[in-house]
Amino acid sequence: MNNLAIEVKNLSVEFHLRGKTVKAVSDLSWKLKKGNTLGIVGESGCGKSVSAMSILRLIPNPPGKITSGSIIYEGEDIVKVSDRKIRDIRGKKISMIFQEPMTSLNPLMTVGKQISELLERHFDMSKKEIYKRTKNILDLVQIPDSDRWLNGYPHEMSGGMRQRVMIAMALVCEPSVLIADEPTTALDVTTQAQVLAILNNLQKKLGTAVVMITHDLGVISETADHVIVMYAGKKVEEASVIDLFKKPKHPYTQGLMKAIPNIDQISKNKGKPERLQEIKGIVPSLHDLPVGCAFANRCSYVMKKCKKEIPVFEEKSKKHWASCFKDFK
Amino acid sequence: MEHYTEDNLLLEVINLKTYFPVKKGILGFQKEYVKAVDDVTLSIKSGETLGIVGESGSGKSTLGKSIMRLVKTTSGKIKIRGKEITSLSKKEMFPIRKDVQIVFQDPYSSLNPRFTVGKIVSEGMRLHNICQETEIQEKLIKIFEKVGLREFHIDNYPHEFSGGQRQRIGIARALALNPRLIIADEPVSALDVSVQAQVINLFMDLQEEFELSYMFIAHDLSVIAQICSKIGVMYLGNIVEITDRETLFKNPQHPYTKALLSSIPMHNPQSKKKQHQLIKGDIPSPTNPPSGCKFHTRCPFVKKICRLEKPVLKQLEKGHEVACHLV
Numbered sequence: 001m002n003n004l005a006i007e008v009k010n011l012s013v014e015f016h017l018r019g020k021t022v023k024a025v026s027d028l029s030w031k032l033k034k035g036n037t038l039g040i041v042g043e044s045g046c047g048k049s050v051s052a053m054s055i056l057r058l059i060p061n062p063p064g065k066i067t068s069g070s071i072i073y074e075g076e077d078i079v080k081v082s083d084r085k086i087r088d089i090r091g092k093k094i095s096m097i098f099q100e101p102m103t104s105l106n107p108l109m110t111v112g113k114q115i116s117e118l119l120e121r122h123f124d125m126s127k128k129e130i131y132k133r134t135k136n137i138l139d140l141v142q143i144p145d146s147d148r149w150l151n152g153y154p155h156e157m158s159g160g161m162r163q164r165v166m167i168a169m170a171l172v173c174e175p176s177v178l179i180a181d182e183p184t185t186a187l188d189v190t191t192q193a194q195v196l197a198i199l200n201n202l203q204k205k206l207g208t209a210v211v212m213i214t215h216d217l218g219v220i221s222e223t224a225d226h227v228i229v230m231y232a233g234k235k236v237e238e239a240s241v242i243d244l245f246k247k248p249k250h251p252y253t254q255g256l257m258k259a260i261p262n263i264d265q266i267s268k269n270k271g272k273p274e275r276l277q278e279i280k281g282i283v284p285s286l287h288d289l290p291v292g293c294a295f296a297n298r299c300s301y302v303m304k305k306c307k308k309e310i311p312v313f314e315e316k317s318k319k320h321w322a323s324c325f326k327d328f329k
Numbered sequence: 330m331e332h333y334t335e336d337n338l339l340l341e342v343i344n345l346k347t348y349f350p351v352k353k354g355i356l357g358f359q360k361e362y363v364k365a366v367d368d369v370t371l372s373i374k375s376g377e378t379l380g381i382v383g384e385s386g387s388g389k390s391t392l393g394k395s396i397m398r399l400v401k402t403t404s405g406k407i408k409i410r411g412k413e414i415t416s417l418s419k420k421e422m423f424p425i426r427k428d429v430q431i432v433f434q435d436p437y438s439s440l441n442p443r444f445t446v447g448k449i450v451s452e453g454m455r456l457h458n459i460c461q462e463t464e465i466q467e468k469l470i471k472i473f474e475k476v477g478l479r480e481f482h483i484d485n486y487p488h489e490f491s492g493g494q495r496q497r498i499g500i501a502r503a504l505a506l507n508p509r510l511i512i513a514d515e516p517v518s519a520l521d522v523s524v525q526a527q528v529i530n531l532f533m534d535l536q537e538e539f540e541l542s543y544m545f546i547a548h549d550l551s552v553i554a555q556i557c558s559k560i561g562v563m564y565l566g567n568i569v570e571i572t573d574r575e576t577l578f579k580n581p582q583h584p585y586t587k588a589l590l591s592s593i594p595m596h597n598p599q600s601k602k603k604q605h606q607l608i609k610g611d612i613p614s615p616t617n618p619p620s621g622c623k624f625h626t627r628c629p630f631v632k633k634i635c636r637l638e639k640p641v642l643k644q645l646e647k648g649h650e651v652a653c654h655l656v
């Protein structure tokens with residue numbers, strides 16, 4: 001039996017805006033094993049969220065459109081299945097946690113109702129069972145006093161609690177794939193640590209495969225097994241989390257790692273910390289990508305070739321891929 | 330160690346309280362207060378960089394705004410270069426504003442969309458008569474160059490810039506008045522990682538060049554650590570620990586500081602087995618803060634005294650102050 005939870009093959013997503021074509025995601029492929037966590041890291045506008053939304057076909061069409069590629073889940077191509085079928089998958093088999101817990105919860109509905117609605121939609125359960133499952137999942141995400149909160153509204157909760165409710169909603173149907181799109185970005189560090197711990201715990205308990213999308217390399221290093229780095233809609237590097245942090249092989253990944261203040265080092269060094277190594281310039285706009293490598297203008301190793309040709313995404317060392325003309329040993 | 334006299338104190342904040350009234354009851358007669366800043370005392374010497382770190386709701390931004398007198402303070406004193414400013418009128422405050430400038434968090438909403446950025450940056454120079462009208466253009470070009478913008482940018486409007494560039498405009502605006510102290514309120518939290526590094530570097534370079542002092546407010550301890558030599562940790566309107574960078578990382582004393590440090594995700598996947606020292610629950614509401622030590626509801630080492638008595642900042646050793654009953 002194949003042990004893949006989900007596979008994305010050569011996915012391209014385009015948006016048509018004001019006569020311009022924006023290639024939000026181009027030719028993206030990845031695989032996620034059952035029970036594993038795939039980290040997708042990149043800065044705003046790199047296409048990480050769009051690629052996640054397209055898994056559940058949540059891209060608004062128009063202006064967005066999946067122009068090519070396939071998403072294989074349980075032997076079927078999600079890109080091609082009927083709308084009715086995708087509605088059965090959403091929330092039950094593949095679910096999603098969004099970044100902003102305030103705007104993703106319905107302010108007019110009690111927390112309990114929002115969670116139980118999913119069970120009502122997807123399962124044939126008695127009211128009693130639904131109540132039990134709902135309370136149970138709230139306990140699992142460590143909402144204190146879950147009986148009271150079943151009748152509470154989102155506005156009464158803190159950001160961390162709301163995000164825990166989002167996790168409860170996403171996991172109540174015990175999906176096999178969970179897509180977490182910047183689940184902790186809006187939270188404080190101590191709350192972030194709590195939420196990540198809960199997520200990790202439940203993942204182990206339920207055997208869920210997780211796609212963790214974030215801009216924070218710290219979160220990636222703590223949660224992911226395997227990582228892909230995206231830049232300007234393309235995958236630029238892919239490796240296991242240990243290999244990636246040990247020897248990043250794309251200049252962009254290297255730059256990202258050096259650009260973050262490193263507490264470990266700062267606390268060891270006495271006196272004034274050194275300047276950070278910045279990546280010059282800004283991300284190119286997606287409707288006007290340069291001819292060659294999209295990172296060429298910001299790269300410190302740039303060669304003539306980089307501005308003419310797009311480097312191939314190839315295996316640089318065992319199970320470690322990158323798209324760069326230069327080989328980093 | 331250099332000996333600092335009173336004159337070297339650029340900013341002194343003494344027992345500052347900023348409360349916001351919240352109306353309660355049917356007719357709004359009952360008043361409650363959000364104690365955003367509750368008895369904060371700190372000082373910044375010339376050339377020093379103080380970082381204030383805390384989670385949302387800790388009162389760190391209100392502290393910054395209180396010092397700028399952008400919000401009304403309830404009690405306490407703020408002295409800038411020895412001059413008490415809390416009771417000054419708008420007019421009397423005006424010349425002092427030149428010395429203390431602020432850079433805001435959101436580079437999208439803090440620039441007037443109808444002004445060219447040249448006008449945004451030069452407005453302060455005109456108001457404060459920094460230089461002759463004829464010299465303004467020349468000075469603008471210089472400042473733009475300093476913050477990494479080009480001359481042709483002067484006539485553009487804010488919407489034509491990226492987030493990082495807008496933050497540079499915000500910095501240029503503050504810098505135009507040759508201030509002594511810049512209060513930076515979460516200046517990089519809205520920016521992408523790669524751009525964040527550019528702006529942090531800019532802050533560090535400018536400090537060296539203009540001998541600026543900063544009060545750097547952020548929720549991200551790693552950003553604070555990169556730029557600040559002295560760090561204060563805030564929790565629910567109080568400073569719970571304040572010391573220099575090395576001591577804070579090597580020898581944190583307050584349980585909240587310890588929790589904060591251990592909550593930061595490390596960039597080392599092999600150490601992921603390391604258990605975080607998690608603290609329970611969320612930050613309580615500042616309208617109705619817990620009695621005694623405000624952290625006692627989440628503290629893993631809580632004792633009886635913590636619930637009853639509010640700890641004061643005690644000096645552990647020179648330059649290391651902690652507010653906790655247990656140290």
